[in-house]
Amino acid sequence: MKIWVKRAPIALTAAVACGLAISSCGAQNSSDTAAGAANEFASAFARQDATAAADSTTAPGQASDFLTATLTAMHAGRVDVAVHKPVEYSDGTASFSMKTTYTWAKDRQFETTTAGTLRKLSSGWKIQWEPGLLYTGMSRDAQLREIRTDATPAPTVRSASGKTFMYLQPVNQIVLDPSKTNNVKASVAGLVRAISPIAPLITADVVNQMLARKPGEAIIAVTLRNSDMQVLASDPAKVAGVSINRTGQLVMADRRLNSPLEVGLTNYWQAIRDATSGWQVQLVQPGQRPVALAGEQGPAGPNVPTSINQQVQLTLGDAAVEVAQPATILALDADSGGILGMAQNDAAAARGISLDQTYPVGSTLNQVFATVSRVASSSPVTDETLLDRLGLGVKFTVPGAAAPMAGNNVGTIDYKTTGFAASMLNMGALGVAMARAADNAPTSVAPFVIAGTPTKVTGGELGPLDSALTTPILAAMSMTAKNGDASDLTRAGGLKALVGTNGPQGPGWFVGVQDHKVIVIYTEGAQSGTAALQVAQKYFTIK
Numbered sequence: 001m002k003i004w005v006k007r008a009p010i011a012l013t014a015a016v017a018c019g020l021a022i023s024s025c026g027a028q029n030s031s032d033t034a035a036g037a038a039n040e041f042a043s044a045f046a047r048q049d050a051t052a053a054a055d056s057t058t059a060p061g062q063a064s065d066f067l068t069a070t071l072t073a074m075h076a077g078r079v080d081v082a083v084h085k086p087v088e089y090s091d092g093t094a095s096f097s098m099k100t101t102y103t104w105a106k107d108r109q110f111e112t113t114t115a116g117t118l119r120k121l122s123s124g125w126k127i128q129w130e131p132g133l134l135y136t137g138m139s140r141d142a143q144l145r146e147i148r149t150d151a152t153p154a155p156t157v158r159s160a161s162g163k164t165f166m167y168l169q170p171v172n173q174i175v176l177d178p179s180k181t182n183n184v185k186a187s188v189a190g191l192v193r194a195i196s197p198i199a200p201l202i203t204a205d206v207v208n209q210m211l212a213r214k215p216g217e218a219i220i221a222v223t224l225r226n227s228d229m230q231v232l233a234s235d236p237a238k239v240a241g242v243s244i245n246r247t248g249q250l251v252m253a254d255r256r257l258n259s260p261l262e263v264g265l266t267n268y269w270q271a272i273r274d275a276t277s278g279w280q281v282q283l284v285q286p287g288q289r290p291v292a293l294a295g296e297q298g299p300a301g302p303n304v305p306t307s308i309n310q311q312v313q314l315t316l317g318d319a320a321v322e323v324a325q326p327a328t329i330l331a332l333d334a335d336s337g338g339i340l341g342m343a344q345n346d347a348a349a350a351r352g353i354s355l356d357q358t359y360p361v362g363s364t365l366n367q368v369f370a371t372v373s374r375v376a377s378s379s380p381v382t383d384e385t386l387l388d389r390l391g392l393g394v395k396f397t398v399p400g401a402a403a404p405m406a407g408n409n410v411g412t413i414d415y416k417t418t419g420f421a422a423s424m425l426n427m428g429a430l431g432v433a434m435a436r437a438a439d440n441a442p443t444s445v446a447p448f449v450i451a452g453t454p455t456k457v458t459g460g461e462l463g464p465l466d467s468a469l470t471t472p473i474l475a476a477m478s479m480t481a482k483n484g485d486a487s488d489l490t491r492a493g494g495l496k497a498l499v500g501t502n503g504p505q506g507p508g509w510f511v512g513v514q515d516h517k518v519i520v521i522y523t524e525g526a527q528s529g530t531a532a533l534q535v536a537q538k539y540f541t542i543k
Contacts, residue, residue, distance in 0.1 A: 031056070031124030034094030035086035038118065041127050042081035042098060057129040058119060062140075070134055073145035074281075076102040092120040098133065102281075104146065110281045110294045112136075135283065135293075142285040144293075149278040151300035157250070157265050159308045160338070160451075164253045166265060170226055173245040174236050177218035178211060181241030190239035191221055198228045223249065257313050260328070260354070261342050261401055261449065265304070268400040268450060272301035305451040306400065307338025312517070312543075316343035319539040325525035327535050328353045332428045332518040334435035337445040339401060339428075340517065351524065355401055358421035359522065364500030364509040365392070365420065367476035368430070375469050386469060388460030391429025391444050392422055397456040401449040419502075424520050429462075431511045431518035434477065434496065437470035438513070477513065486512070486533065492540040501529035508532040514540075 031037045037056055044052035048071050054064035071079075079102055086096040095117050102110045112135050117128045131138040138144070157166035174195060181187040188207045195202055199222045210219040224232075236242045250266045252258070280295030309331075316329045326348035331340040344353060368390070376383045387393035425447050433444040442465040446455035477496035480486050485499040498511040506528030510521040519539060523531040 031126065033086075034088045034096070034118045034120075034125045035083070037125035037127060038083045038086050038094075038096045038098070038116070042083050045100070046079050046081040048076075048079055054129075057127045058121070059129040063129045066131055066140070067134075070144050073143055074102055075146060076104055078103040086118075094118040094120075094125065100134070102146070104279065108279055108296075110146070138283070139285060142283060144281065145284055146279060146281050149280050149295065149297050150273055151276055151278070151297055153300060154248075155269060155272055155301045155303045157269055157304045157306060159306060159310045160340075161310070162305075163310060165306065165308055165310060166250050166262070166269070167253055168248050169251045171247060171249040171251065172224045172226065172229055173220045173247060174222050174224065175218050175243045175245055176207065176211070176221050177241050177243070179216060179218075179241075183240070184211070187239050187241040191236055191242050194232055194234045194236040194239060194242075195222055195224070197231050197233050198224060220245075225251065254310060254314070256317070257310065258317055259313060259342050260344055260349070261308070261339070264398070264401040264449070265306070269304055272304070276301040304400070306449050307333060307336070307340060307451060308449065309340040313341030313343065315539060315543050316341045318542055319343070319535050320345045320348070322535050322538040323523065323531045325523060325528065325531055326351045326353060327521065327523045327531060328424065329522075329535055329539065330355070330424050330428055330520040332432055332447055332520075334432055334513060334516045334518050335439070335441070337429065337432045337447045338451075339398070339447055339449040342401075348522075348524075353522065353524075354423075355398070355425050356396065356423045358423050358426075359507050360502040361420050361422050361427075361509060362500050362502030362507070364427075364498050364511070365422075365430075366500065367480075367498070368392070368473055369420070371469060371472045371476075374472075375466070379468075384460070389444055389463045389465055390433050390469075391446075391462060392420075392426050394426070394429075394460040394462065395458045396423070396425040396429065396446055397458070398425065398447055399450050399453045399455070401447075424522055427509065427511050427520045427522075428518055431513050431520060433465060434470065434474055435513045435516070435518060437465050437467075438474055438496070442467065442470060481512075485529070486510070486536070489533065489537050489540055492536075495540075499529065499533065510536045512536060515543075 031040065041053050041056035044056065045067065050067035050071055051064050053067055054060040057063040079100065082099045084097045084099065086094060088094040095115065097113060097115050100112045114133055114136050116133045118125050119128055131140055131142060135144055154168040156164045159165040176187060176191055178184045188204050192202065192204050192207060202222050207221050210221065237244050250269055276298045278295060278297030281293045282290040283293055284290045312331050316331055320327050320329050320343040324347065328344035328348045330342045332338065333340055342355065372383050372386045376386055384393055428447050429444060436443065444462040444465060446457050446462060448455045474496060477498055480499055481495040481497045486495065486497040489495065492514055495512055495514040501508045505526055506524050508523045508528030508531055510532040512519040519536065521532045521535050523535065
């Protein structure tokens with residue numbers, strides 16, 4: 001419908017009223033009318049099809065780039081677009097208004113109301129392209145974006161003493177993208193030279209292995225703190241294919257510390273950040289601070305209290321590197337079951353040794369199993385129940401330390417006929433149960449690392465421990481420390497221990513109770529039993 005006036009909207013016939021919303025104007029989807037062209041644009045933008053929407057404008061190339069950037073930056077789950085009051089004028093132009101609603105999860109919404117114009121060309125009606133169609137006043141260099149916001153200050157992870165164990169720090173991810181260099185070999189060499197003063201272990205072979213695991217994909221060669229960047233041999237970003245991604249990361253407050261617990265603690269910390277995160281829609285223009293248009297931010301999350309002892313963690317780290325073969329060492333508080341620390345050498349890290357995966361125990365628990373069988377044979381309690389109470393027949397899921405593992409089959413193996421597999425958590429729980437029994441607190445408890453956050457126990461129940469069960473096991477542990485395989489350990493006064501292997505190729509185990517601590521050592525490879533004792537001796541020497 002044409003209205004022969006100059007730029008004066010008049011009241012409305014059915015054709016004009018049809019522009020109230022896309023859904024009410026399904027019939028007008030052609031560029032033969034101004035309303036149809038406006039609705040074509042709106043429908044395509046609602047589908048988040050930037051190319052189709054741009055085709056309805058006077059500058060498809062410019063519009064496509066701008067619309068693509070906006071849709072990408074807004075990353076909305078749904079976009080609703082309604083065209084209102086399309087009016088044609090006698091000079092071959094038209095006007096309309098448009099309401100756009102962006103919707104994200106958790107009912108988050110941002111709404112704009114804008115005005116646009118159209119021109120009648122030989123190819124039909126086209127929207128006069130202007131960035132202001134998306135947000136009033138936008139320039140060609142501006143951008144709308146939706147971002148996550150996090151409350152400040154960020155939570156910290158605290159040790160048992162209340163000191164900061166891990167905290168959020170700015171870091172620099174050194175990224176190598178093989179698709180952005182014509183000579184990958186030269187880029188690898190240049191990258192390695194640049195970072196060698198601070199990361200000498202990141203060799204060309206290491207980087208090439210990373211690239212081989214993800215063919216054609218960008219890899220993070222190393223992550224460096226800001227202070228590390230000051231001692232580099234050269235700027236890595238000057239190497240072809242290398243870029244620096246500046247971000248934030250939860251890191252150890254004491255740079256000497258390194259622990260497999262970092263992953264679980266970071267996941268727990270991140271869950272708090274996610275639960276307290278906010279959102280914001282921003283108008284971003286070059287040379288100016290982003291302008292917040294909408295959003296909401298909740299309060300900062302709580303700090304994460306843990307059972308970790310930083311000095312114990314440092315000692316464990318020094319002990320783990322005593323041998324070259326895979327070695328992992330775990331320490332627990334003998335009274336509460338709190339995890340004091342965990343460390344492993346590079347060989348164990350490469351093998352992916354974890355707290356909650358089960359491994360063959362071999363001869364390590366022979367004395368325990370013999371006692372369990374004897375007690376079960378003279379009481380109504382079954383072998384399985386006794387193993388559960390000792391912490392051996394159950395599965396532990398420790399928030400902040402471990403996640404459920406597929407194939408974790410502890411408690412389903414008949415140790416009498418086919419052997420037995422246990423996790424380091426199982427062995428730690430056994431050690432704590434024995435320590436508590438020795439201190440007249442004969443009840444097993446689950447290991448934990450986040451203070452006040454209970455561990456999930458499945459596959460059985462922990463519970464009270466009868467002296468008929470604990471006394472013989474404690475006696476056997478004392479004998480192992482005094483006259484058995486652990487008798488050569490020095491500076492280990494009062495030690496009670498279980499030591500064993502699963503044959504010549506291992507694995508090897510050490511479970512020790514001493515000085516109100518439980519120490520669990522797991523090693524792999526030839527002579528792994530000897531290796532476990534070497535790690536134990538290092539621990540007792542430096543603790």
